[in-house]
Amino acid sequence: MSMAPAQKISTPARRRIDLQVVGPIVALIALVLIGMALNSNFLSYANITNVLARSSFIGIIAVGMTFVITAGGLDLSVGSMAAFVAGLMILVMNLLTDRLGVTLPVIFAGVALALISGLVAGLINGLLITRVGIEAFIVTLGTMGIYRSLITWLADGGTLSLGFEMRELYRPVYYGGIAGISWPILAFVAVAIIGEIVMRHTAFGRHCAAIGSNERVARYSSIAVLRVRLATYVLLGVLVGFAVVMYVPRLGSASASTGLLWELEAIAAVIIGGTLLKGGFGRIWGTVVGVLILSLIGNILNLTDFVSPYLNGAIQGAVIILAVVLQRKGAADR
Amino acid sequence: MIKTLIATTALVTGFSAAAGAETIGVSIPAATHGWAGALNFHAERTVERLEKVYPDLDFVLTTTPDSATQVSDLEDMVATRGIDALVVLPFESEPLTGPIQRIADSGTWVTVVDRGLAVDGIENLYVAGDNNSFGRTAGEYFAETLDEGAKVVVMRGIPSTVDNERVAGFEAAIDGAGIEVLAMDHGNWNRDTAFTLMQDWLSRFGQIDAVWAADDDMAVGALAAIEQAGRTGEMFVVGGAGMKEMVDRIRSGDKSVPVNVTYPPAMISTAIEMTAAGIVGNAPMSGDFIIASELITLDNADDFYFEDSPY
Numbered sequence: 260m261s262m263a264p265a266q267k268i269s270t271p272a273r274r275r276i277d278l279q280v281v282g283p284i285v286a287l288i289a290l291v292l293i294g295m296a297l298n299s300n301f302l303s304y305a306n307i308t309n310v311l312a313r314s315s316f317i318g319i320i321a322v323g324m325t326f327v328i329t330a331g332g333l334d335l336s337v338g339s340m341a342a343f344v345a346g347l348m349i350l351v352m353n354l355l356t357d358r359l360g361v362t363l364p365v366i367f368a369g370v371a372l373a374l375i376s377g378l379v380a381g382l383i384n385g386l387l388i389t390r391v392g393i394e395a396f397i398v399t400l401g402t403m404g405i406y407r408s409l410i411t412w413l414a415d416g417g418t419l420s421l422g423f424e425m426r427e428l429y430r431p432v433y434y435g436g437i438a439g440i441s442w443p444i445l446a447f448v449a450v451a452i453i454g455e456i457v458m459r460h461t462a463f464g465r466h467c468a469a470i471g472s473n474e475r476v477a478r479y480s481s482i483a484v485l486r487v488r489l490a491t492y493v494l495l496g497v498l499v500g501f502a503v504v505m506y507v508p509r510l511g512s513a514s515a516s517t518g519l520l521w522e523l524e525a526i527a528a529v530i531i532g533g534t535l536l537k538g539g540f541g542r543i544w545g546t547v548v549g550v551l552i553l554s555l556i557g558n559i560l561n562l563t564d565f566v567s568p569y570l571n572g573a574i575q576g577a578v579i580i581l582a583v584v585l586q587r588k589g590a591a592d593r
Numbered sequence: 594m595i596k597t598l599i600a601t602t603a604l605v606t607g608f609s610a611a612a613g614a615e616t617i618g619v620s621i622p623a624a625t626h627g628w629a630g631a632l633n634f635h636a637e638r639t640v641e642r643l644e645k646v647y648p649d650l651d652f653v654l655t656t657t658p659d660s661a662t663q664v665s666d667l668e669d670m671v672a673t674r675g676i677d678a679l680v681v682l683p684f685e686s687e688p689l690t691g692p693i694q695r696i697a698d699s700g701t702w703v704t705v706v707d708r709g710l711a712v713d714g715i716e717n718l719y720v721a722g723d724n725n726s727f728g729r730t731a732g733e734y735f736a737e738t739l740d741e742g743a744k745v746v747v748m749r750g751i752p753s754t755v756d757n758e759r760v761a762g763f764e765a766a767i768d769g770a771g772i773e774v775l776a777m778d779h780g781n782w783n784r785d786t787a788f789t790l791m792q793d794w795l796s797r798f799g800q801i802d803a804v805w806a807a808d809d810d811m812a813v814g815a816l817a818a819i820e821q822a823g824r825t826g827e828m829f830v831v832g833g834a835g836m837k838e839m840v841d842r843i844r845s846g847d848k849s850v851p852v853n854v855t856y857p858p859a860m861i862s863t864a865i866e867m868t869a870a871g872i873v874g875n876a877p878m879s880g881d882f883i884i885a886s887e888l889i890t891l892d893n894a895d896d897f898y899f900e901d902s903p904y
């Protein structure tokens with residue numbers, strides 16, 4: 260996804276801020292209202308917690324994806340990468356359990372491994388894209404296949420499972436929390452807030468937008484284009500690792516079907532949120548709204564017999580397109 | 594990709610040769626999911642065993658990631674190994690019907706496993722699981738165990754013929770037992786999808802007495818969601834296919850997982866053994882051999898637990 264040459268570099272969102280801002284929020288509110296109307300348990304504490312907690316994996320990844328896309332890039336490998344990192348983490352934690360027993364250091368080691376292997380995976384993507392100069396789409400399509408095969412190979416075609424006792428020790432990271440708010444939700448909120456601040460108030464965030472908007476002008480403005488772009492992939496890799504840290508305690512297992520289509524869900528959430536797929540403008544809070552919209556559709560469909568399950572995908576697709584139509588309306592002349 | 598070439602000599606012998614070494618080719622899909630992993634495990638074990646039992650038999654075992662590779666593998670087997678018999682689990686029915694038919698026409702014995710070919714009458718022996726029986730066995734357990742008015746939810750697999758046959762069997766078995774199916778949706782044979790689906794069903798329904806998860810991976814997800822909601826003990830979960838963690842729970846008397854239904858990946862062993870017996874001896878082996886699904890219970894769980902199996 261490199262830039263089309265020499266486009267105008269005005270910040271396109273400013274003038275029509277209203278529709279752009281309101282679009283995804285309107286869609287979200289509409290979904291909440293529909294959910295309330297269809298099932299009285301929709302707003303129950305348990306359901307809200309479920310939806311938010313299950314959104315956190317895609318959510319954390321989507322925040323990183325927002326930076327990558329804003330800088331004019333794309334990463335298709337995140338789902339496979341998450342599966343691979345999860346598999347690696349489980350394998351190593353099982354090995355360490357044999358040595359160290361069911362202890363906290365094993366968990367710390369597992370977490371560190373997940374973050375580091377995410378970082379390395381992101382670095383590999385980033386280096387191939389920035390230093391070797393291959394299209395992001397191709398590089399990450401390649402690594403997507405590689406990581407998916409690696410997890411299948413690691414798991415010998417089956418499922419890698421964390422040892423039972425270790426799972427019990429690690430379990431609270433997904434199911435536990437503070438003041439009734441579970442850890443994955445807190446983690447998602449923290450990542451989103453930090454992401455929003457970095458995107459809006461730091462040089463890095465502005466450089467991402469500048470590069471995505473017009474790479475050549477960014478370079479003339481003495482922005483270290485390659486380094487910033489590399490940093491977005493590394494950041495995304497680390498966040499994939501972090502999402503895995505939250506994911507593994509949920510079922511304590513990873514297989515070839517882990518993280519399937521996460522990359523597309525993350526990209527869809529980013530775009531629903533108002534970030535431009537061609538880069539140049541990114542909005543973290545919009546991404547958060549996008550992630551919630553996607554999870555809520557699934558949740559509402561499960562809570563009702565509203566449509567045949569065969570049509571779930573169609574409803575999801577329609578809502579994704581509608582949400583984007585809402586925010587692009589009036590901005591069509593951009 | 595694992596490509597195991599067992600047997601050391603390439604022999605081209607006629608089909609009729611009763612004495613001398615004969616070669617059996619085995620072609621199965623690669624271990625891309627749990628069930629296929631177990632298929633590989635059982636195929637390798639059986640080949641090892643039979644090579645000891647029948648010193649005159651050679652085996653060629655290949656695993657393939659897709660239909661095109663499988664076609665090439667079959668061509669290689671015929672051209673370079675001169676196989677006398679072929680045991681094949683077609684990756685897909687349509688693309689492999691032609692190549693397998695050509696092999697059959699050349700006089701080679703063909704055993705087809707589980708996935709039938711698009712044209713009838715090509716194979717000498719057909720060994721397969723019974724998807725209808727898979728669903729029916731679970732349904733019969735529900736009908737016997739649950740009281741009238743019991744409420745259940747059903748998790749289906751990826752929309753496919755296999756899934757439809759299983760669900761049809763299940764529905765037929767519970768028909769008239771007074772069991773109410775609250776909801777039925779696709780968990781896609783996936784742990785995460787099943788977990789999410791079960792969470793939402795638990796929010797939606799105050800009373801659920803049993804869950805038919807139709808596959809052990811989905812059962813794992815459903816059980817985690819039930820545990821999270823603190824509703825363990827209210828309902829039991831019946832999966833299927835005999836994953837070893839599930840069999841382990843059954844034999845330890847876990848109330849949440851009382852039984853399981855087999856769809857044995859070891860059917861590849863049945864196919865290889867029957868083919869070998871047919872080639873070596875005089876016992877007639879042609880026809881269809883449909884393996885019924887069995888109910889794994891506390892009493893017989895030990896027979897279904899394979900310590901080394903990846904699944």
